[in-house]
Amino acid sequence: MEIRPVGTDAAALASYEALFRACFPGAGHLNAAYLQWLYARNPAGTVIGCDAWEGERLAAHYVCVPAQAVVNGRAMRTMLSLNTATHPDFQGKGLFTRLADATYQLGAQAGIGAVYGVANANSTPGFLRKLGFALVRPLDARVGFGRIERAAPVAAADGFRRDWSQAALEWRIANPQRAYRLVRAGDGTIGAEAATGKPGLLAWDELALPAGMPSPARSPAWAMRLHLGLRPGGGRPQGLWFEIPQRLRPSPLNMIFRPLAEGVAVPAADSVRLGQLDFDAF
Template identity: 55%
Template sequence: MRFERSRFSEQALARYASLFAACFPTAHKLQRIDYLRWLYLDNPLGEAVGFDAFDGERLAAHYICTRAQVSLEGRPGPALLSLNTATHPDFQGRGLFTKLAELTYETGASEGSGFVYGVANANSTPGFLRKLGFGLVAPLEARFGVGPLGRFDWERIAREARFRQAWTPEYLRWRLANPANPVAVRVEDGRRIGVSAATGTPMLEAWAEIPAVPDLRITPRRGAPSARLWLGLMPQGAGRLGLFPPVPSRLRPSPLNLIFKPLAGGPVPRSGEVAFSFLDFDAF
């Protein structure tokens, strides 16, 4: 087995799309070249970081982290977001994902990333914790609602949240431009930004709110009223949610867990210190 750093030529992207089709036939966005190009290449923070495993010329496994800019303890800095992983069915059970992840984290750390974070489902969380040294921050909350998220001190969140995305105008505009599922700005009032994206369920949109980003210069779009799904975490004491009751456990296909791995030492954030939403990972 040969291990190589991931490449992002059109030929390489097509090879990844074929691997995803073999591993996840219903995950259609992973089979779109324009989506992979946007995710791996177009990020203004830089190209994605990852490794591939080859058996001869055959792609056996692939793992990628995209670059992120995260405010940790009030200091913005580079980080990695753990995202796509796939091992062809013919090569599963050989520990390839663990090897690719270790190579990726070593490379990311050498290039200045201070930590890796990601969202894992119930099946994959134990492997990240036991084999790769991640810590569990918290399960994400899932809530249905209408209207604004609630009453929050957005300036305080921007100032005091120990872990949150440090959006810049360019970085946020890139995130909004997901070709597989564009994100629309619905609210921008100088204190907060409210955004929505399709969930695949009629009349239900994914919803997130973040502190205002100076100089964003995006005009909010009008849209028909719909129910909203909020998936995330908010810092303790920063405010309260509005009409957003929890989604019953029986309606949730799998709990999603926020996980965190320091690459240069340091503690794992606690759930009450985190501002997190669907914008911060590739949920929709």
């Protein structure tokens, strides 16, 4: 079995699309057009990851997406653990662990300070036991109306937050499979909303307006909002919001974090600012 860095050319993306099709028959969004946007167009850099090849067969694949962030008051390059797949013919051979270890080595060599992710209940234990991640905190899941915070984000209080530039944000909301639109939210904050596939329910996130970026002219749509994420101290919602009971969540989600550079610490559980835009829930 040969371990190689991932590619972003047409042939590589076609091989990844075929692997995803074999592993996840219902995930039609993982096509070459989506992968080209995600893997090659990100202003923060192309994906970092590794593939396992058995001769001419792609056995397994794992990538992390570079992202600028602030961790415990320090600006740094991080990466989001995202796409992984092992062909059914090669499962049970420990390939994901090998690919993850190789990927984190590449990330550290490229100046990445930490890797973070959002894992479901089934995959979280493997990340913690085998890959050296720490559990930061289970994500909040809320539905309601209004804003998820009464005031503009306070950056100094954040142990972790994505540091969105205008270019990076414009790339992010242009996801060819589920585009967001930016709307006014006030107080130096903008909202981002996207369809969830359920009538009358929009995915909703809020973030600080990037420096130099004009405030959106659009008004928010009148609909119930769904927010998945974390806010420092649990946040201070404005409006009418309800926490979704655990028994009604299809798969509870957890934020996980692993330092890759010296001096980087796991952020405190009540100091994280995370939303759908930051981990690709929609």
